[in-house]
Ligand SMILES: NC(=O)C1=CN([C@@H]2O[C@H](COP(=O)(O)OP(=O)(O)OC[C@H]3O[C@@H](n4cnc5c(N)ncnc54)[C@H](OP(=O)(O)O)[C@@H]3O)[C@@H](O)[C@H]2O)C=CC1
């Protein structure tokens with residue numbers, strides 16, 4: 405048997421090839437040791453700062469290395485939250501949170517879990533967008549794993565440099581479509597780092613099992629190429645064969661090193677690669693595209709919940725999207741799939757209720773030949789229309805969804821038109837970060853005279869209109885991917901199936917209560933997200949078992965309890 409074939413299953417003994425290594429082959433010199441003293445204080449996974457007890461200070465050579473006082477984890481949390489609230493510049497809060505993650509991981513997660521509503525906009529959208537734009541300037545210590553064109557032929561070895569071996573979830577980007585901010589090259593690393601911190605805080609996947617990766621194939625962003633602080637390769641993006649060979653080597657190395665059951669989440673790739681990578685690797689790997697599939701699952705959940713407010717079934721509504729890329733067509737596909745399953749109508753007929761506008765106008769039959777493949781199913785018979793307003797006036801949608809990446813495109817005229825023929829227009833402005841949102845919450849409520857059922861990708865504060873407080877929901881894939889990933893991990897699923905996405909949508913929609921509806925919310929608040937994630941995980945895992953895709957047997961009877969029991973909690977451990 406060739407050595408390549410022996411490696412193929414992953415997770416086999418001698419996974420690092422030490423036994424077989426010849427003199428020319430380089431291997432990683434692994435060493436495992438007990439951290440103590442000065443090293444322990446600088447090991448973020450084990451450091452507890454002033455929370456080390458007297459006995460621990462004695463046993464671990466910490467005497468003199470810490471001031472005499474003690475602080476509980478709660479007191480440490482109180483202090484850091486107090487300090488955090490002194491910063492008025494969001495980016496300073498982001499830097500403080502990253503410093504904490506690098507210093508004391510458990511405290512970082514305790515803060516994030518206990519203060520999720522307040523800190524989510526710091527470690528995630530919108531602030532993470534600014535952090536990526538300025539990543540080179542604020543760069544202190546490397547986070548995650550960087551794989552660049554320079555590593556071609558050696559990606560397996562690069563993966564072995566990562567100190568953890570039991571990886572369950574990888575989030576990988578090539579930095580070409582970071583939120584709605586475009587190509588940020590290697591500085592996109594903030595996104596996988598942020599997404600994985602949510603996998604842990606919101607979904608309970610252990611931090612040591614999470615691996616953020618940025619694949620650097622260059623950037624076409626001239627500002628970054630000319631920025632002396634840029635941290636990536638200074639060259640134009642590799643494309644075509646060169647790009648695909650690197651990605652193929654990466655995906656192969658992932659399976660060789662971590663086996664069949666590591667979940668690889670593609671994040672913020674440009675659509676000219678994202679759809680093809682998903683189609684190619686979903687056959688052979690456990691992969692998930694968050695922008696296409698995760699977003700779809702969350703938005704479908706929001707729509708299922710919104711039906712309770714606006715009435716009717718999914719099939720009774722007409723949908724119009726501004727933006728026909730990953731998010732737009734991904735959501736449209738899942739809506740059509742759910743509609744088709746519930747009405748037993750062919751999916752092509754269901755698609756006729758869904759319309760999309762791209763940068764050239766309404767997607768119609770006469771444009772079909774020139775359309776990218778993912779837009780073609782949406783090319784219906786209609787006169788060509790150039791603008792969103794014309795499309796709104798002609799199609800008269802009940803639901804308007806923004807996935808264009810372009811801010812303030814839901815103008816007053818557009819929202820007023822929606823409000824003129826809908827008693828309760830459903831308006832989702834999903835583009836991130838906040839500056840790219842198709843409209844603000846205030847715009848949506850004011851221009852619809854308080855009648856809009858509104859949600860946005862990045863958070864907005866509640867808005868008072870005509871004496872009533874409207875609380876906008878956050879329609880962001882962060883509701884689903886952490887619980888979805890947990891469900892995949894706990895069931896040992898070997899592939900992602902669309903029915904697992906539908907299961908996640910239904911699980912999320914079920915969490916919206918009358919109390920939430922009364923405030924105008926169609927998503928539950930993030931404060932209860934770990935319970936929500938456990939329920940999503942349970943439904944996703946149940947579907948994986950039902951489809952025969954789960955490998956962790958026997959199936960636990962109570963999957964919610966099982967999911968909860970698997971979740972990481974950040975309270976300090978006592979050291980012997
Ligand atoms: N809330 C959430 O959870 C999520 C939000 N998003 C956000 O959605 C946005 C889009 O992401 P994604 O779908 O991946 O991006 P894509 O690049 O794949 O798609 C963008 C689409 O918008 C269209 N578009 C661009 N400018 C205009 C314009 N002025 N008028 C009309 N259409 C326009 C593009 O048209 P054309 O094809 O002609 O170029 C394209 O169809 C981003 O801001 C992202 O942050 C994404 C994922 C999740």
Ligand SMILES: CC(=O)C(=O)O
Pocket residue numbers: 529582583584672694695835836861880881882
């Ligand atoms: C939320 C997200 O994944 C995006 O904006 O790309």
Ligand SMILES: [Mg+2]
Pocket residue numbers: 583671672694695
């Ligand atoms: Mg994304």
